[in-house]
Amino acid sequence: DAGVTQSPTHLIKTRGQQVTLRCSPISGHKSVSWYQQVLGQGPQFIFQYYEKEERGRGNFPDRFSARQFPNYSSELNVNALLLGDSALYLCASSLWGNEQFFGPGTRLTVL
């Protein structure tokens, strides 16, 4: 069975640009959560989507947005990139928010 997949694996952007990250959950999972992991720290919650609706939002600015599609895949968008947005962005899927399975992440570098 395929696990959670994320694309791209690596991305380099410059300050002020916009980025879109993609996530495909495990087949049958309807909940997708996004996390940001800065080097040397634990992941921090950004968003949760369940059945295409936002169910939770972490302490991140409005520059961060996300959506979930009818096939339960999800996109995370970040506008007006700052140097501090450089991190590993993780997507996790679950049946309804409990036991979460993580993808390999997208490494974003902002120059």
Place this chain on the structure above:
Amino acid sequence: GESVGLHLPTLSVQEGDNSIINCAYSNSASDYFIWYKQESGKGPQFIIDIRSNMDKRQGQRVTVLLNKTVKHLSLQIAATQPGDSAVYFCAENYDGGSQGNLIFGKGTKLSVKP
């Protein structure tokens, strides 16, 4: 791959010994807890979970202990192997785990010496 273990507490054990990794969680209302293992360049991998109505749960070579009185969680790994070398995170959640917003601890880097 890049290291996720920079500046983290480190536990160094000999191959074959038992490992105990500790975690203090923050929210007394949390009622669902998970341990994850993260290897360099990879996403966190689910190890074991426990709900607040339990104080102990066992898996294959791993045991999680929960002490709600002092808000403490521990992960015990039996017969630690080189492949267990990674950063270990505890994560907490409330509302029975139905909310997809896990709160992660700082992590502990486990180093297994052959």
